[in-house]
Amino acid sequence: MKRKRVFLLLPVLICFLPIFLQGQSNVIIDELLEEEAADFARTTYLVLAAAELIGEEAAPEEALLALAELGWRIEVKEAGEPIKLGEYSFMLMKAFNMQGGLMYRILPGPRYASRELKYLNFISGNQSPYRTLSGEEVLRILGRLLEWKGEEL
Numbered sequence: 001m002k003r004k005r006v007f008l009l010l011p012v013l014i015c016f017l018p019i020f021l022q023g024q025s026n027v028i029i030d031e032l033l034e035e036e037a038a039d040f041a042r043t044t045y046l047v048l049a050a051a052e053l054i055g056e057e058a059a060p061e062e063a064l065l066a067l068a069e070l071g072w073r074i075e076v077k078e079a080g081e082p083i084k085l086g087e088y089s090f091m092l093m094k095a096f097n098m099q100g101g102l103m104y105r106i107l108p109g110p111r112y113a114s115r116e117l118k119y120l121n122f123i124s125g126n127q128s129p130y131r132t133l134s135g136e137e138v139l140r141i142l143g144r145l146l147e148w149k150g151e152e153l
Contacts, residue, residue, distance in 0.1 A: 028060070032135035040064070041079035043088060050142060051095035070094070073109075086110025086129025088138065089117045090127050092145055118139065120148065 010080035032042050044067050048054040054066045061079060072094045074087060082083045090113040093100060101119065104112040110129045118127040122144040133141075 022073075031141070032138060036137035037082035037132040038088075038135045038138045039079065040077040040081045040083045040087075042135075043083045043133075044091065046138065046142060047088075047091050047095050050146065053095060067091075076105060082132040083130060083138075084110070085123070085127070085131050085133055086114045088141070089113035089123070089129065092117065092142070096149060097144060122148070 024140050028042055028045065030047065032038060035042075041064055043053070045060040045063035048063050048066055049058070053070070054063055058066070064076050064079065072091070074091055074094070077083075087110055090108075090110040092098070093104070093108075093113045093116065098116070098118045099105065100108070100112065104116050108129065114127050114129040116121065117123045122141050126143060
């Protein structure tokens with residue numbers, strides 16, 4: 001039943017994500033959806049553009065430079081390297097200025113960021129901060145977070 005809901009949610013997410021990223025090239029989203037292991041540059045671009053921390057016309061490589069300048073204690077990797085769930089969760093928490101729970105507030109970092117997103121039901125399945133994500137998972141988690149932020153406002 002849960003898997004059925006996820007597959008029903010995915011087309012809705014794909015339809016509404018371009019609204020949040022109006023100038024976003026569909027090519028980047030299409031490339032991300034095809035990836036078994038989402039790459040660091042495209043994922044960073046998607047998060048920073050959705051949070052309006054970079055312009056939508058920026059390239060994924062420019063997103064990596066912006067991430068380094070933000071000083072979030074996230075190790076900037078090579079563009080094609082896969083992103084881990086913990087890195088992605090921490091990036092989302094920082095980009096959208098999420099406060100998190102007690103442990104995240106005491107020790108902010110990838111481990112407790114992924115636990116917080118699991119608690120909020122943005123992550124389904126394995127919450128290990130060291131596992132890689134598919135492009136589909138990246139978009140699904142971001143879509144859930146954007147929906148939640150919209151409800152929160």
